[in-house]
Amino acid sequence: MMGVVNVTPDSFSDGGLYLDPEAAISHGVDLVRAGAAILDVGGESTRPGAEEVPAEEELRRVVPVVQGLADVDAVISVDTSKATVAEAALDGGAGIVNDVTALRGDPEMAALCADREATVVLMHMVGSPRTMQADPSYEDVVAEVKAFLAGRLEAALAAGVAEERIWLDPGIGFGKTAEHNLELLRRLSELAELGRPLVIGTSRKSFIGGVDGSAASERLGGTIASSVLAAAEGADVLRVHDVAEVGQAVAVATAILG
Numbered sequence: 001m002m003g004v005v006n007v008t009p010d011s012f013s014d015g016g017l018y019l020d021p022e023a024a025i026s027h028g029v030d031l032v033r034a035g036a037a038i039l040d041v042g043g044e045s046t047r048p049g050a051e052e053v054p055a056e057e058e059l060r061r062v063v064p065v066v067q068g069l070a071d072v073d074a075v076i077s078v079d080t081s082k083a084t085v086a087e088a089a090l091d092g093g094a095g096i097v098n099d100v101t102a103l104r105g106d107p108e109m110a111a112l113c114a115d116r117e118a119t120v121v122l123m124h125m126v127g128s129p130r131t132m133q134a135d136p137s138y139e140d141v142v143a144e145v146k147a148f149l150a151g152r153l154e155a156a157l158a159a160g161v162a163e164e165r166i167w168l169d170p171g172i173g174f175g176k177t178a179e180h181n182l183e184l185l186r187r188l189s190e191l192a193e194l195g196r197p198l199v200i201g202t203s204r205k206s207f208i209g210g211v212d213g214s215a216a217s218e219r220l221g222g223t224i225a226s227s228v229l230a231a232a233e234g235a236d237v238l239r240v241h242d243v244a245e246v247g248q249a250v251a252v253a254t255a256i257l258g
Ligand code: HH2
Pocket: 004, 006, 008, 010, 011, 012, 013, 042, 044, 045, 046, 047, 079, 098, 099, 100, 121, 123, 169, 171, 172, 199, 200, 201, 202, 239
């Protein structure tokens, strides 16, 4: 379980709740108590249409929270596409760089991750958060996302990131229609063929609202259903806001399925 700690005013489901560093740190501690093995700390919303945050502001939001969580019993991940932010977070004790641009956003990022021996999450996204939902279209979304991730895996290896430190993520909600997201989740086992751990983030996302019309605050049931099925199809890391609830659902599903 990767628990989400959004230190932002504008995240789509929890924007503003943890902008104060003390509130974010205490939320992170709660998520670890609830069962998170990883905390993903982010200072920039990537919701559709989000504006970029300048590096100084992202540093101001993220670094005190990473430092404040350095002693918790979880690995800290930093959700950023900026090398300066990733570097400061690694200095503060983070071990994972979760880059939604898959090392394409900042030319310094790949070398930094290689040098610092960070684990890297490479995620699929079309365009940028500002543009990604304009008109997503694919011939075969699973084949195209798989080819993209295979290419980014090669690029990370070429930059010197060790294979065992590379995780992959199809980027649920990043440049996809609701049907594309459902198709990816239905055929996750094809992405598992890439041979690297899969990170899946369905938490509270709009494809759930696409099924039943629910608002972001009403998507716990859909988050649980999609997370349990993703785990059954080969997801290794579930990036969620509701760690206790999803963790219990996965534990029970695992106990039944064996
Ligand atoms: N989703 C979000 C942000 N970062 N990283 C990975 N690897 N995979 C994801 O699916 C993913 C991610 C969006 O969720 P959230 O952080 O709740 O919202 P916001 O971007 O508005 O802060």
